[in-house]
Amino acid sequence: MRDWPQRLQKHYRRWQWHRRGKLVSEWPAYLADRQSKTRDERLAHYFAAGTFDPQTPISEVPMVALDIETTGLDPSRDSIVSIGVQPFTLGRIPVAQSSYWTVKPRRALSNRSVVYHRLTHSDLANAPRFDKVVGEVLEQLAGRLVVVHYTRIEREFLNAAARHYLKEPLLFPLIDTMAIEAYQHRRLPWFQRLLGRRPVSLRLHPSRERYNLPAYQAHHALIDALATAELLQAQIARHYAPDTPIGVLWE
Amino acid sequence: MDIEQLEIRQHMAQFAPFEYLGDEWLDQVATRVEISYFQAGTDILALDQEINELCYVRSGAVEVSRRSGQLFDRLMEGDIFGYSDIMRNRRVRFPVRAIEDTLIYFVPAELFDALRADNDDFADFVETGGDRLKATIDQQRSDNQMTSTRVRRLIRRKPTMVDIRTPVGEVARRMREDNVTSVLVLSDEGEEANGPRHFTTQEGQVRRLAGLLTDRDCCVRALAENLSGETPVGEVMSTSLITAQSDVSIYEAMMTMLNHNIQHLPILYRRRPIGVLQLSDVMRYETxxxxxxxxxxxxxxxxxxxxxxxxxxxxxxxxxxxxxxxxxxxxxxxxxxxxxxxxxxxxxxxxxxxxxxxxxxxxxxxxxxxxxxxxxxxxxxxxxxxxxxxxxxxxxxxxxxxxxxxxxxxxxxxxxxxxxxxxxxxxxxxxxxxxxxxxxxxIEKPDPEALLxxxxxxxxxxxxxxxxxxxxxxxxISKLAPQHPFFLAAMARNALNRTPPLGLFRTFILEKDGQHKDAIDLKRRGTAPLVDLVRVHALACGSSANNTIDRLKDIAETRLLPEGVNDRLRYAFEFISMVRIRHQALAIEGNEAPDNRLRPDNVESHERHNLKDAFEVLSHAQKFLKFRYPMPSTSTRGRGR
CATH class of the missing domain: 3.30.460.10 (Beta Polymerase, domain 2)
Known part of the structure; x- marks a missing residue:
């Protein structure tokens, strides 16, 4: 996190509480700065695509849902095993445009994580390393606003992997469907909270249920990416106008 | 194919008309789908907008209305809409609105056209306006004709197999251990390695099926001949081997055994023995x-x-x-x-x-x-x-x-x-x-209460x-009944006492599995009112048939019912009866007492659609019945005044 602009770092630590802060308007400047400084061609290409004016309505922005499966939850010890991306817009999710990669983890898999993401040792033994696929992944992300469910996993793991293989950080603005969900549910009237209404689960699948979205097989990066794209469509339909500026939503 | 597309494919493959498609076309559909979410109350298709995609309800529910705004149809998971407009002039005639939070899959119109051109069942379905009930019943009928149980269903265990040099005494002990009455005898491949009796064992060795030894052979050919237990099995086995393929019908296998007067029939999959059928297996099945x-x-x-x-x-x-x-x-x-x-x-x-x-x-x-x-x-x-x-x-x-x-x-x-x-x-x-x-x-002095x-x-x-x-x-009966409108009206009135559970059904469809406590009485609210209704028409046309389907045939020869209604009633009756029958068969298999109460969580979602359609047929027919056999008393009284 050392490389982050000071204020973004602070913002990141408090991401759940300051989603609407004015800090987000600094994303374009940060990305422009990174573009000028990067020594990696793939990153340069990605940053060159730039990002959007924070005032752009969400309905006009091409987006891409991103999901990463990992061997665990600690970015310093665990690593990425698969990446799923699903480009979409507020109106449509064309499934033909999705992409999926398996990635050879930096360390050997533990049996515990095999149970979690269902990729086996042999699935991953012949998978390419992160630096072999990162170019393709960035190509899918370039020019699109990334949408994830739970910022920390995707942001920290991508950043950690980029720092390990490319020796540079990789940070970009994200819309977090989990944060949107958290925000909606913290707004429960005080008396309901007082009456002891149990906090709702903010995980991807319970969140989807609240929008009548169907149940999918969980823990596959591509399915979760699709599930996240659908969830964002549903959240915007229910809570926001289509012309909501993305600056309100991203972090 | 990606896993998300598999997920999409799996869902669509359950529902007509996609269920008629071959694997390759289904793949095409699943990979070209676009998805969109619509909140309850929002428009999916607006009147007169251009339409270039077939719409498929993945989850949720939508309402189709007429140009006038009047409700035309309600659709839910697995239903399609927009197809009639695509086939016409690609303008929306029937606007569609989400009545629940709904996820729609869009299939491009060119693909839809290609599917229609390639697959007759698919084309029939969309061109007849999606008469699922008819499609399902027809499908079941054609399955039925092809169903003849294959002999492999009766094979419960692998055959016991011994080498041709094994002493017959040891073979007898194997038979005792395995509790079988016959063994297959195998020899090494011999001269020709690819003869009709050669096969590859599961261990990958090529062996030859040389003969069969039954417990009777042990008795007649070994013991009765005073042979020692050390005699190789090859010397006492029967070598005139009659076999059958695993996919012949049980009937065919039985005929083979009767024709050759044998009790044991080795069953082969291609050339590999998978078991030995005994005549007693067939008998047990037949009982x-x-x-x-x-x-x-x-x-x-x-x-x-x-x-x-x-x-x-x-x-x-x-x-x-x-x-x-x-x-x-x-x-x-x-x-x-x-x-x-x-x-x-x-x-x-x-x-x-x-x-x-x-x-x-x-x-x-x-x-x-x-x-x-x-x-x-x-x-x-x-x-x-x-x-x-x-x-x-x-x-x-x-x-x-x-x-x-x-x-x-x-x-x-x-x-x-x-x-x-x-x-x-x-x-x-x-x-x-x-x-x-x-x-x-x-008949002549009808009293609805008594007639009940x-x-x-x-x-x-x-x-x-x-x-x-x-x-x-x-x-x-068949002479008097048609001449007595009071009687018919009274019978018609009684036939309307029990209505199909459409109201309940509506929620039953929309609620998630298992949440609904109510069950549907398939007899009281399904088959029984249908039987009552058909009986009234049958009495009116002087039919002396008893069976509902036979009665419908008699009715079809008259002009009592509007065109098409007769067939729909037949499909609906067949379908509800079949659901009831299957429900009871399941109970029997589970060692429970069969009843008529269908719990929603026991119905697969594509079956729910058909059930709903069938109940709708019944509901429409009941409305017609009321109108067709009015109580003449009210009208005479009216005239008298």
Whole structure:
């Protein structure tokens, strides 16, 4: 996190509480700065695509849902095993445009994580390393606003992997469907909270249920990416106008 | 194919018309889908907008309206819309709005056109406006014709196989250990490695099927010949090997065994033996067949034997369902079994009580008479006696006979009729003239209340005795009924007492599995009102058929029903009956008492659509019935004023 602009770092630590802060308007400047400084061609290409004016309505922005499966939850010890991306817009999710990669983890898999993401040792033994696929992944992300469910996993793991293989950080603005969900549910009237209404689960699948979205097989990066794209469509339909500026939503 | 597309494909493949597509086309559809979410209350298709995609409801529910804004249809998971507009001029004629939070899959119109061009079933479905019910019933019928059980179903264990040099004594011990009556004898490959008897074992060795040794061979060829236990099995086995392929029908395999007079038939998959079929396996399988059951009923010499046989009735029922028989066939078979029990009991009764003092006719009523019985229906029967009947002299005999039958049937698990519509009731054990009087009363002076309990008498089935008595009653009914609008109106009114559970069904469809506590009574709110409704039309057109499908055929020859309604009623009846039958077969397999109450969580979602359609057919037909047979009393009174 050392490389982050000071204020973004602070913002990141408090991401759940300051989603609407004015800090987000600094994303374009940060990305422009990174573009000028990067020594990696793939990153340069990605940053060159730039990002959007924070005032752009969400309905006009091409987006891409991103999901990463990992061997665990600690970015310093665990690593990425698969990446799923699903480009979409507020109106449509064309499934033909999705992409999926398996990635050879930096360390050997533990049996515990095999149970979690269902990729086996042999699935991953012949998978390419992160630096072999990162170019393709960035190509899918370039020019699109990334949408994830739970910022920390995707942001920290991508950043950690980029720092390990490319020796540079990789940070970009994200819309977090989990944060949107958290925000909606913290707004429960005080008396309901007082009456002891149990906090709702903010995980991807319970969140989807609240929008009548169907149940999918969980823990596959591509399915979760699709599930996240659908969830964002549903959240915007229910809570926001289509012309909501993305600056309100991203972090 | 990506996993998300598999997920999409899997969902769509369950529903018509996509279920008709081959794998490659389905893949095409799943990979080209676009997805969009619509919140409850938002428009999906607006009137007159351009439409270039077929829409598929992945989850949620939508409402289709007419140009006027009037509700046209409600659709839910697995339904499609927009296709008629694509086929027309690609402008939306029927706007669609989400009534729940809904996820829609969009399929490009060019792909939709290609599917129609390539697949006739798909094209038929969308061009006939998506008549799922018809499509499903037709499908089941064609499956049924092809279903003939393959012999591999009877193979329960792998064959015991020994080498040709094994001593026969050791082979006998193997047979004891494996508890088998035959072994297959294998030799090394020999000269020609690719002969018709060569196969590759699971261990990858090429062996030759050299012969078969049965327990009888051990006895006749080894022991009776005084051979020692050390004799190689190759010297005593039978080498004239008759085999059958695993995909021949059980019937074919049985014929092979009978033609060659053998008890053991090795069954091969391609060239590899997968088991040995024994004649006794076939026999055991056949004892569960209904034909066997009926013929055994008549060979019993007493009640105890009948009671024992009645235990096989649910098995025969389950097997019919298993083999893909349709509701018509199952209903007829179960009714035949029921009548056979009664007939046998009457024979036994007459043998015990002596010959009847006057001629009589024993008839069944209700579902058995209509040939629409499920497993064990309540007993409903009656006796018509000859005119020479003198109660004081003869009734004791008939009362005893009736009691013998009804108690015998109760012992065979056919419950006594709660409404006491049985020949044991003196009222339903009367001479022909009294019966004719009953029917005249019911028809000429109809009282809806009274008719409520006697509608069952308008389904009359013959069991035993003088057929002409029953026929004279039937011709009386078919002569009188069409001439008496009051009677028809009263019957029609009663037929509307039970309505299909559409209201409940609406929520049942939309609620997630398992949340709904209510169950649907498939008989009371499905088949029974349909039967009642068809009966009214049948009476109106003077049909003397009993079976609902036969009645519909008679009705089709008249102009009583608008075009197409007849077929839809037939499909609806067949479908609801089949769901009910399958529900009961499942209960039997689970060792539970079969009932008519279908719980929503036991219905697959694509079956729900068909059920809903079937109930809608019934609901429309009931509305028509009310209008077709109005109470004439109100109109005469109106004219009088």
């Amino acid at each position: 569960r067949s209904s034909l066997y059951l009926v013929s055994s009923i008549f060979t019993q010499s007493g009640l105890a034997g009948l009671v024992r046989l009645s235990g096989d009735v649910p098995l025969a029922f389950a097997r019919l369902v298993d083999e893909g028989a349709d509701a018509h066939m199952i209903g007829r078979t179960m009714a035949t079994i029921c009548r056979s029990f009664i007939r046998k009991l009457l024979e036994l009764g007459e043998a015990e009580l002596g010959p009847p003092p006057v001629p009589y006719c024993f008839m069944v009523l209700g579902s058995c008479a209509r040939d629409e019985q499920t497993v064990f229906a309540d007993q409903d029967h009656a006796m018509v006696l000859d005119e020479s009947f003198v109660p004081e002299q003869h009734d004791e005999y008939f009362q005893s006979l009736a009691r013998f039958v009804s108690e015998g049937m109760a012992a065979c698990s056919y419950p006594l009729c709660k409404g006491d519509i049985m020949a044991t009731n003196k009222r339903w054990r009367q001479p022909l003239s009294v019966w004719q009087g009953y029917f005249r009363d019911w 309990h006697s509608s069952i008498f308008f389904d009359l089935g013959y069991v035993h005795g003088e057929l002409n008595m029953l026929e004279s009653l039937q011709s009386l």
